[in-house]
Amino acid sequence: MDGKKTGFRNKRLVPYLAAGTALLLLAACGGKEKEGDAPGPQQGAASKEPVELTVWQTVLNVPEEQFMQEYGNKIKEKFPEVTLRFLPYAGKGSTISDLLAAGQVPDIVYASIGHVFFGILDPNLQYDMTELIQKNKFDLSRFDPAVIERQRLLAGGGIYGLPTSMDTLVLYYNKDIFDKFGLSYPRNGMTWDETYELARKLNRTEDGVSYRGVGMAMGAMFTVNPLSLQSVDPATGKSRFVSDDGFKKLFDNFARFYHLPGNGVDKQTAALAKQREMFDKEKVTAMFVNTAAFATSTYKDTMNWDVVRLPSFSESPGVGSQPIPTYFYITNPSKKKEKAFEVISYLTSDEFQHYASKKGKYTVLSDPKIRNTFGDDIPYFQGKNVKGMFPVKNALPAPLTKFDSLALASLNAQFDQVIIGPKDVNTALREAAEDADKKIEAEKKKQ
Incomplete structure (x- = not known):
């Protein structure tokens, strides 16, 4: 191949x-x-x-x-x-x-x-x-x-x-937006439920500017998901989006952020590039889930930012993404x-x-x-919570197959349909599985 x-x-x-x-x-x-x-x-x-x-x-x-x-x-x-x-x-x-x-x-x-x-x-x-x-x-x-x-x-x-x-994945935030609305900054150790409640308070319009609570790099989030879910069963070559209830949990958890009033998306604003742009260029998104690498490569002095660990599910406190x-x-x-x-x-x-x-x-x-020496030689890291970016514990890695990327592409496309609407989660996961399985079978025939 x-x-x-x-x-x-x-x-x-x-x-x-x-x-x-x-x-x-x-x-x-x-x-x-x-x-x-x-x-x-x-x-x-x-x-x-x-x-x-x-x-x-x-x-x-x-x-x-x-x-x-x-x-x-x-x-x-x-x-x-x-x-x-x-x-x-x-x-x-x-x-x-x-x-x-x-x-x-x-x-x-x-x-x-x-x-x-x-x-x-x-x-x-x-x-x-x-x-x-x-x-x-x-x-x-x-x-x-x-x-x-x-x-x-x-x-x-x-x-x-x-x-x-x-x-790893972390949660960046724009301190100026929090200051503007008099809200406490995010902290290490937050759960997704706490992050949701915080995001709810940040979706508002002020002086003609529409601010958003949170954005996410969802492709990365699904691929190195904190539940260690495996996209494709290596034994059968079939996707696991329907057979593993964990995927519904991921969809339900992340989709709710985009269903908050003021944080909705369309085809354009759901795209990764636009999600990033609204955080680091337009500066209208208060929090953004991204990789730790962006702290050294992109953000620098682009805004008054800081960072905390990726929020965790309440039943697995401190567990971050897969590395x-x-x-x-x-x-x-x-x-x-x-x-x-x-x-x-x-x-x-x-x-x-x-x-x-x-x-x-x-x-x-x-x-x-x-x-604890992380970023000591980087001037613009000084005063930021970069040492807190390390999760208490990385999620264990899920086994890989060469078909994961095909399956994940189907999953991401269907997640967009959920957050843009009006597709429900169960239908989206079923159609993601069907599409992924067709792509995998077609790829196998090429070998």
Whole structure:
């Protein structure tokens, strides 16, 4: 199957995954033999002979300069014997299929979880690192459990890639709107019910301007949903939108916000781009659910913003979205697996994760000391609640299939019909399931 047709192709999520990958690229290092070092491969265990490692990335149009700034320069400092050959993905002619056909086999692939089929599994490049992990006594317990579980699910209990950074969903808010109406700011630990009541108070017209309580990046919300719902049953290849009651719970919960008087949408305002624009450009939406990456990439000084954790369901307090991790993978054809593992494990070390965290890269490690350095080197983060963006607990990841993007596209389209009206939730979910199943069957026939 053509790799371009697999992975998360949901148009409403891809910008977030791409942003999360491109902007959270710097992740990092290992253990505790000495201050700043993490348990990983024994220092000096791999050869110090000069070696070239070829790296291919799956994010469209990330230039070599950015890769070197975020990863390569630190790798060169740590491993002067390593020469990095960077292969950018720039569309036609530079896909993994194109590279393999030309005999250019990368040693390392780095990709967000949304690109794992396109970049790793479809071209059959996956390599289980378990033996290298055991040989080098690499400590997986240091990581956020959700990002390791994601790999366990992909590899049937093994590990194809080591996580280097991640993204998550958070709730941004415009402080000026809250000040204007004399309302208390959102706080960490809110439930969706509390957020709904707050949003209700913010849908109003003042001085000819219509303000909205809340907007959401719904594509991302469904894909990394906090209930860990699986879109497609891997055993049957059928969507689960009707068979799993959790999807009705998601629809009911999120649709009610758009049914509040003053927060209704039409075809234009339901679109993701317009939802974002009303928050960060028009500045008429008070709260907006988006990825944490947007704090470093887009918002900056665009408004008087702050941020809190994603609201949670009352029965699972503190549980956020599923994480959106980026992994570095060793390819199966590589003849340089030992050195590649040494380099990748450095990118998960305490030393590098601490460095990256200060620059606004969301760490994959559980160590609160590293999490508490998040954004320390970013001037416009000062005074903001960015350290509170980390959920108390990430939602466990749902197993992936290569058909998830097809199913999610159907789900998102039907959700729009619910919030625009007049379609009811049960009908929408049934039609989403029917549409998804047809698309999946058609895709299977192409294989």
